[in-house]
Amino acid sequence: MLTEQSAYTNRWRWVSPTAKGILTCSGIVAAFAASSPRASLLVAALLMATAIFGAGIPATRYLRVGAPALLFLGASCLSLLVTLKFTHGGGTLTMQSNPAELSHIARMCGRSCACLTALLLLTLTTPLSDIISLLRSCKVPDTLLDLMTLCYRTLFVLSAAIHETITAQSARLGHSTLALSLRSMGGLVANLTIQVWQRSQALHIAALARNNDGALRFLEHPFAHSRRHITMASGAGVTLILLAVLIP
Amino acid sequence: MNDAIIRLEEVSYRYPDGTSALNNCTLGIHRNRRTAVLGANGAGKTTMFLHLNGIVQPTSGRLFWGNTPLDYSRAGLRKLRSKVGMVFQNPDSQLFSASVREDISFGPMNLGLDISTVRQRVDKALQAVAMAELADKPVHNLSYGQKKRVCIAGVLAMEPEIIVLDEPMAGLDAAMQLELTAVLEKLHGGGITIVIATHDLDFAYGWADQTLVMESGRVLAHGTPDDILLRPEVGETLGATPQVAEIIHSLSLIGIDLRGNGYLPRTKDELVKAITAFAGREDTP
Ligand SMILES: Nc1ncnc2c1ncn2[C@@H]1O[C@H](COP(=O)(O)OP(=O)(O)OP(=O)(O)O)[C@@H](O)[C@H]1O
Ligand SMILES: [Mg+2]
Numbered sequence: 425m426l427t428e429q430s431a432y433t434n435r436w437r438w439v440s441p442t443a444k445g446i447l448t449c450s451g452i453v454a455a456f457a458a459s460s461p462r463a464s465l466l467v468a469a470l471l472m473a474t475a476i477f478g479a480g481i482p483a484t485r486y487l488r489v490g491a492p493a494l495l496f497l498g499a500s501c502l503s504l505l506v507t508l509k510f511t512h513g514g515g516t517l518t519m520q521s522n523p524a525e526l527s528h529i530a531r532m533c534g535r536s537c538a539c540l541t542a543l544l545l546l547t548l549t550t551p552l553s554d555i556i557s558l559l560r561s562c563k564v565p566d567t568l569l570d571l572m573t574l575c576y577r578t579l580f581v582l583s584a585a586i587h588e589t590i591t592a593q594s595a596r597l598g599h600s601t602l603a604l605s606l607r608s609m610g611g612l613v614a615n616l617t618i619q620v621w622q623r624s625q626a627l628h629i630a631a632l633a634r635n636n637d638g639a640l641r642f643l644e645h646p647f648a649h650s651r652r653h654i655t656m657a658s659g660a661g662v663t664l665i666l667l668a669v670l671i672p
Numbered sequence: 673m674n675d676a677i678i679r680l681e682e683v684s685y686r687y688p689d690g691t692s693a694l695n696n697c698t699l700g701i702h703r704n705r706r707t708a709v710l711g712a713n714g715a716g717k718t719t720m721f722l723h724l725n726g727i728v729q730p731t732s733g734r735l736f737w738g739n740t741p742l743d744y745s746r747a748g749l750r751k752l753r754s755k756v757g758m759v760f761q762n763p764d765s766q767l768f769s770a771s772v773r774e775d776i777s778f779g780p781m782n783l784g785l786d787i788s789t790v791r792q793r794v795d796k797a798l799q800a801v802a803m804a805e806l807a808d809k810p811v812h813n814l815s816y817g818q819k820k821r822v823c824i825a826g827v828l829a830m831e832p833e834i835i836v837l838d839e840p841m842a843g844l845d846a847a848m849q850l851e852l853t854a855v856l857e858k859l860h861g862g863g864i865t866i867v868i869a870t871h872d873l874d875f876a877y878g879w880a881d882q883t884l885v886m887e888s889g890r891v892l893a894h895g896t897p898d899d900i901l902l903r904p905e906v907g908e909t910l911g912a913t914p915q916v917a918e919i920i921h922s923l924s925l926i927g928i929d930l931r932g933n934g935y936l937p938r939t940k941d942e943l944v945k946a947i948t949a950f951a952g953r954e955d956t957p
Contacts (some may be wrong), residue, residue, distance in 0.1 A: 432810060551810065553771040573769055580812035581764045626765035633725050633758040633766075634779040634826065635750055642769055643777030643790050 431551040435480035440650035441558040443657035450661025451542025454668035463671040464534030471541035676700025683733035693719040695889035708876035711886035717869040757827035759837040763819035779830040797825035817848040834865040877914035878939035
């Protein structure tokens with residue numbers, strides 16, 4: 425939901441998604457092209473600064489969205505760094521780390537950070553409908569995109585349905601004890617399954633009524649100054665990649 | 673009956689589970705009229721509407737567009753659906769895209785129009801339902817009434833000849849209802865035939881110029897509201913009569929005849945005006 429909010433309210437909402445896409449791709453390329461962990465961390469820092477100072481995403485929100493991914497990254501790096509060994513003789517558990525692998529892990533960690541910030545830049549500044557039309561112009565198969573469109577929409581419809589069902593159940597004391605709660609959960613799942621089916625049926629009928637015969641087609645939003653934005657993004661992207669390669 | 677734009681002749685429809693939803697239903701929708709379809713829950717209003725759009729085909733009986741039987745081929749359905757726009761009851765089950773503009777463009781894009789025409793129509797439809805300011809809000813952050821208006825805009829953008837709305841007023845507050853009525857009035861003024869299923873008898877009495885009362889899958893009565901809605905058998909199936917009509921009737925019992933100048937009030941506002949006028953007449957002998 426936080427991502428969702430920023431996507432609709434940031435300063436770059438009306439910047440062409442193509443431009444933002446180019447910047448993100450350059451960020452990912454730069455992450456892999458980086459010659460050292462230091463370079464990739466610099467790329468990450470630049471991308472983060474772009475999101476916060478360029479697109480005007482509040483720093484706290486940025487960190488909150490990025491935190492789960494960062495934690496996950498930290499945990500995995502740690503587990504790569506440290507290996508547990510069970511020594512046969514004494515039967516004791518020891519922790520070992522292999523210094524030879526250290527640089528390898530640091531590079532991977534840096535890369536992941538840069539990729540993460542690149543993707544965050546796109547998702548925090550661009551609503552999913554715009555990302556989907558961007559993917560469409562990149563010739564991603566229609567079926568996949570239709571699925572994304574429907575899932576995105578259905579996500580909100582169903583989350584509202586879940587919320588309402590739980591409220592209704594609580595109102596009739598359905599969640600007052602653990603046992604009742606489990607029972608109500610079962611009811612919720614059963615009810616939701618039927619709802620999903622009925623809603624898909626209703627959507628199908630509604631699509632027919634509006635003369636649909638297969639692929640979902642929508643009008644794309646025209647973005648002002650998109651050529652200028654794309655040029656700027658390309659310039660910034662190339663600079664980013666060069667920086668990543670040249671910094672030792 | 674012959675000037676009907678679309679009509680059902682002896683149509684019966686049985687759902688796959690065996691429920692018989694329409695029984696020898698014969699009716700016609702007239703061009704440029706405001707038609708209100710009334711009937712108790714389960715009377716078959718929604719099922720009848722699904723026939724008008726070719727979503728379901730009658731189990732027996734036939735439908736006509738003017739005088740030609742409906743053509744259920746791919747091309748025929750395409751043509752029918754571009755002429756009959758259908759707004760369903762639940763907005764959440766008919767909005768596809770999370771973007772208002774995109775969703776409204778869905779129908780016109782399906783019609784295969786070129787991009788600039790689609791863009792024009794989307795803007796025009798947004799204006800018509802007064803949603804232009806909210807066009808860039810995601811659908812899931814809109815209120816129920818606003819979603820409903822997006823649904824109507826989605827159909828308007830296809831520029832149909834008939835718009836069929838299934839209980840459009842349900843769930844709207846009084847102000848929204850008035851606004852929606854104004855939107856419908858504007859559309860009707862623009863030459864669109866409007867058909868509405870509703871449970872709001874008072875609205876139907878004041879708004880419609882044709883009423884169609886359904887009971888267990890068939891038409892119980894069809895005609896002007898004055899003619900139909902005061903009949904005892906209609907009152908029985910609907911469980912009520914229009915309040916304005918009831919008040920006029922009660923007033924006539926105590927000797928106040930608002931019919932005086934041949935004009936019968938149909939809405940609350942008209943009634944108040946008529947009573948005020950009557951009082952004025954009494955005061956100045
Ligand atoms: N998908 C379905 N499968 C089986 N039976 C159905 C289905 N939809 C409706 N029915 C049945 O068909 C009959 C007519 O239903 P319909 O929805 O047309 O009524 P309605 O007049 O629109 O009612 P309401 O005012 O409640 O919307 C009802 O008896 C209903 O139970
Ligand atoms: Mg219905």
